[in-house]
Amino acid sequence: MLTYTTYSEAGGVGKTTVGAALLEAHAAHGLDVLAIDMDQQNGSLTYLLDVDAPRDDSQADNIVRHLIDRPKGSIEDLVFETEHGFDLLPSHNMLENLEDLLNRAQRMADDLGEGDEFDPYDRLRQVLMDAGIPQEYDVIVIDPPATAGPHLYNAVSATRSLVIPVEPTGKGMQSVIGLEELVDGLEERLEAEIGVLSAVPNGVGRTTDQERYLEEVRERGYPAPVALRERSSLFEGCWDQQCTPAHYVETHRSRTRDHEMETLEKIDRLAGRIEEVGGL
């Protein structure tokens, strides 16, 4: 079983787009894949994949209701089949208040004398395990928002592994340096061993720079099989058309562009490598 969280400290480094491409690649490799969208913002995986989930309807069952132990149905019923070969547990606006809701649920559990069993940062893992979700999939990928908080903690606690898109700028490299600290902090907080499956330099300008960044990332001890060149046209096209990169190239490009195919191949290679490192 392969589980990971796509994480990057900074927004806007194509975390969700790269994530969607990886999901698609895992599915293309014949694996049963579930994506879980923990990002409450509009630019989330759920939007990108154009999944028509009732994210505004607070009365509708959603992932948060399960996390605070007030579900309205089974979690399987929340899962959407995307047209890209993998399943999605979509985002919901209630995620905006996750921290508050978890705190209150904790208080209620405390009041009922069940506080010890309620761990607000380990709820997602509990919920998935109780529903038998891990048995149904080969790969589970969680996309949390970029900020530290209960979304990220729940995601990491449920996956214990990270794939980290990195911006290959001075600032981006700083965030790689800060990564170790972050992961240590997460390990301490979640009392679990966290692994980094891959760092993915994304948006590299020149080919020579790619190699330099890869070297730098690898020197710091992170697996980094590929670096992705700057592909704003492709990635922005995905958001415009609300689809995955491979689907975009196939459906919305009148002609094949070699550099885009190269990027897709790299992502496919990255997915394969992650599967390997993850023990699939």
Add this chain to the structure above:
Amino acid sequence: MKKGSGSDPFAEPEPESEPEPDTNENEAEEGKTDGETEETHRDEPEERDAKPSSNARPDEDEDAETESAELETTFDETASTDDSKATAAEQQSSEREAAVESEQNSSETETGAQTQSRSQNAIVDEPPQAGAADAGVPWVYVRDNVKQDREMVQFYLRDYVVDAEDEFVDAVSDELGTDVSKTDVREAAYEAAMYNVEDVVERLEAWGFESRD
């Protein structure tokens, strides 16, 4: 941290035991805090301890348990001193054992047709938001802050009532077993009073209001 995948999140047998070596490493660095956390809140992430609100939790729980007996007494005392003062002393000893609710009921039967008015005149509607009994998420969990959905209303209170408010809120919090804001207590008290017209009337009479007939 390690290269490659982390521990298996869905490995059934005690996932907490896996990171033990890590915890030991951390203990070497900051043994004191870790040791403490290990003993008191084994399976709680540390961050929660840092937060003031959650930090207060475990203590409060203990309080709720250990002091629950005491609380009833204080609650009874305030109730009875405020209430019918003459009969209070006699009632107190027998009623102290009884639950708060039954105490209220017994004093109510003395004063009049309380139960009747409660069931017959539903002056106030059920709250519009989902309640704890509904399948929905209760209102306190859904709202963003205590003022949400609430209209500000000015109350004019005499000092002795204002002075008693904090103690009132504390007593309610103690009885409830969790902290509750003054705003919530005020509304709940007002709503409760709407089910207890007789009590309100009695108080007004004590202030000197006289019936016309």
